[in-house]
Amino acid sequence: MRRPVKGYHQSTEIRRSYEILPFQGVWTWLTGKELPDRKEMWQSNSTERVFWALAWVVLGVALTSLAATYLQSTTSQILCWVSGALFATSGARYIVATIIHHGVHGHLYKSQRINKALCEILSTVFIVQPYESYRQFHVYEHHGREFSTFEDKDLAAIYQLGFTPGKSKSALYARFIWTLLSPKFHLVFFYGRLKSNLIGVPFYRLVMSLIWFASLFAIGHLAGLKLTLLVMVLPFIILYQMASLVHLLTEHVWLVRKEGESVRDSHINNCLARFCGSTCPAGFAPQYLASWAKWTVMHLFVHLPCRMLFVQGSLVCHDWHHRYGSVRQWYDYARLREIHAQKLSAEERYDYIDIWGVHNALDYVLSSLSKEAEVEIDHLEYRLN
Numbered sequence: 284m285r286r287p288v289k290g291y292h293q294s295t296e297i298r299r300s301y302e303i304l305p306f307q308g309v310w311t312w313l314t315g316k317e318l319p320d321r322k323e324m325w326q327s328n329s330t331e332r333v334f335w336a337l338a339w340v341v342l343g344v345a346l347t348s349l350a351a352t353y354l355q356s357t358t359s360q361i362l363c364w365v366s367g368a369l370f371a372t373s374g375a376r377y378i379v380a381t382i383i384h385h386g387v388h389g390h391l392y393k394s395q396r397i398n399k400a401l402c403e404i405l406s407t408v409f410i411v412q413p414y415e416s417y418r419q420f421h422v423y424e425h426h427g428r429e430f431s432t433f434e435d436k437d438l439a440a441i442y443q444l445g446f447t448p449g450k451s452k453s454a455l456y457a458r459f460i461w462t463l464l465s466p467k468f469h470l471v472f473f474y475g476r477l478k479s480n481l482i483g484v485p486f487y488r489l490v491m492s493l494i495w496f497a498s499l500f501a502i503g504h505l506a507g508l509k510l511t512l513l514v515m516v517l518p519f520i521i522l523y524q525m526a527s528l529v530h531l532l533t534e535h536v537w538l539v540r541k542e543g544e545s546v547r548d549s550h551i552n553n554c555l556a557r558f559c560g561s562t563c564p565a566g567f568a569p570q571y572l573a574s575w576a577k578w579t580v581m582h583l584f585v586h587l588p589c590r591m592l593f594v595q596g597s598l599v600c601h602d603w604h605h606r607y608g609s610v611r612q613w614y615d616y617a618r619l620r621e622i623h624a625q626k627l628s629a630e631e632r633y634d635y636i637d638i639w640g641v642h643n644a645l646d647y648v649l650s651s652l653s654k655e656a657e658v659e660i661d662h663l664e665y666r667l668n
Contacts, residue, residue: 287555287636287647291628294637295319300563313582313590314560314639315599317617319625327614329382329391332596333401336377343371344514351513364513371518373591376526379411379668381596385613387418407491409519412479412668426608431540431549439665441537442658444468444528446649448538449657455649459532463525472524472667526592527667533557533593533644534601536651539658554602556620556637557594557644559586589641602635 288294298318301310308324311317346367354360382391386402389395402414411417420436429435433442445458462468480492503511536553544552561581564574590599597604597613603620604613612619627633638644 287638291624291633291635291637294558294639297558297560297562297639300565301560303563303566310560311617313586315556315558315590315594315617316560316637317621319621323618329385329614332614333378333382333391336374336382336595339370339374339377341374343367343369343374343518347371347514347518348510351510368518368522369588369591371514372522372526373595375409375519375523376530376592377595378405379409380527380530380598383411383414383417384421385597387414387422388608388613390611390613403488403491407480407488407495410473410476410480410495412476413484413488415485416479416483417668426605428546430546431535431538431553433539433660436665437531437534438537438539440531440667442660443662443665446532446537446652447658447660448652448655450653452649452653455653459645459649462528468528469521469524472527473520475667522592524667529641529645530593530598531667533641533648534598536648538651538655550605551634554605554636555644555647556602556635557599557641558637558639559590559594559599559641561586561639585642586640593641 288297294316298310298314298316301307301314302318304310307318307321311321344367346363348367350360350364350367354363383402383405385391386398386405389398391398391401399414402417406413406417424430425435425437431438433439444462446455450458481489484492499515503515506514533555535555538553540546540549561578564571564578567575594601597616600616600620603616603623606623607619610619624633624635627635638647
């Protein structure tokens with residue numbers, strides 16, 4: 284079992300090891316953990332984050348389209364498509380799991396009408412849950428008293444997918460791989476996305492959805508099967524839904540709240556920080572060459588894709604969000620979490636769970652589930668987004 288690092292100081296030492304490198308702002312973004320007292324070059328805002336998320340989608344669509352239409356070399360086609368799919372999927376996930384997420388919390392802009400309008404447009408485009416239903420189940424249920432109960436639709440989704448307490452860790456890993464590749468999982472997930480845009484929605488939203496679906500159908504017809512599959516279906520349905528599963532599984536420990544455990548304690552005990560990175564080698568002398576090679580491979584092919592696909596934006600510090608869900612400066616998550624972490628450490632009350640590496644977070648969650656007693660469940664009402 285990949286355990287969390289032991290407390291604030293050990294976690295901070297991992298981040299401080301990056302001080303051997305230039306461009307500390309880049310490493311703060313990649314790892315998700317801020318250095319104590321680092322001065323930011325500029326102050327971000329919601330508009331900037333919306334712009335970058337959309338830019339990633341546009342870049343991704345451009346690269347996947349280029350790979351599918353113009354490039355001749357098989358190698359260049361594969362490299363271009365993989366890069367484009369990474370940007371397209373991560374951009375879509377950023378918009379849904381970060382931008383729309385903070386929109387339903389009312390944190391993007393002061394005007395709630397603007398928040399709602401933006402969320403309705405973006406959720407229509409990416410065929411995900413509309414503003415009102417998402418706000419109800421996420422803000423009032425998942426962040427409320429239903430958290431870590433069978434009424435929590437996120438926990439219900441985890442259990443209905445077969446990730447239940449009491450199974451062996453190997454069985455849970457097998458379930459994870461099977462679910463990622465399961466046609467049934469992807470069909471049910473996408474059916475739920477379609478249904479949420481058509482059933483029980485306001486008339487204006489139904490009209491928006493029907494117009495958008497008709498537009499996508501027309502674009503797909505004109506583009507042809509190959510382009511539709513490579514540019515639309517794989518990045519925005521299959522890979523998107525895989526990324527959503529990994530994020531959801533590693534977001535919390537997903538243990539049912541114990542008798543006598545307060546709602547606040549449940550949020551603290553079940554929320555994880557999923558930092559992306561690992562300790563840098565101690566220097567640049569020749570004896571560290573192999574260590575730097577391993578470090579580089581892990582960051583390029585594990586930590587960077589995980590940061591882009593699974594823990595975009597403030598999701599890397601989602602544990603802080605569950606403690607301070609009313610703070611509007613969501614884009615300043617790393618600095619604000621670090622301030623709170625320092626305070627707790629100074630008071631010897633540090634109770635964050637810091638895990639470095641999304642793969643380690645997955646192992647921690649599945650290990651925690653495997654150690655718990657089995658629970659009896661009937662059909663649970665759940666939602667995937």
